[in-house]
Amino acid sequence: MSTLTPPVHSRSGPRIDLLNPLRNWLDHLEVRDRTFAHLTCRLIPCCCPFERDLSLFGHTLHIPALCKLNPVYDQLVSLRFRALAYLTDVCGEDVTRYIC
Template identity: 70%
Template sequence: MATFIHDHPLAPPQPPGIGLLTPLRRWINGIEVTNRRFAHLICRLIPCCCPFERDLSLLGRTIHIPALCKLNPVYDELVGLRFRALSYLADRCGEDVTPYLC
């Protein structure tokens, strides 16, 4: 069973109250990175920066697409998980993590 790390200094702040996504946020924050292959997988799957907002022209109309990080309600938790994976690779495994940086 995963140990939750709400009080960890790298954990994103928890929103006040209990929302529908609070269990998911706690679960993501509780994931410990202790495996090199898992850390590499996390770094490949979670992008290093938020995709930019865009304006698309489609059939003469302009459609505004907001930044995707604003649409993802667990974005902060995923970024924290990616940071923990990068830290594990750099600190514990001694690997060069520059390929995963923006």
């Protein structure tokens, strides 16, 4: 027999996600225009531009992908993917120039 436990709340109460409306808007944004799709693919990079391996005095220092700290990173990557799919499937264009 299982027992139900009440949800755990922090002392400050339930958390409010202020970026949730922006995330939802980006998730539901449809790519319907070739110009918008090209602009999206140019503005959103295919890989994180901040991830680096630095070599200092014979030691390698890895700087992690700081894009993961962006609270809407997953939604932007998804939007870029939808734009690439639109250009390929609907417009029949070659999108290799946008691939890293």
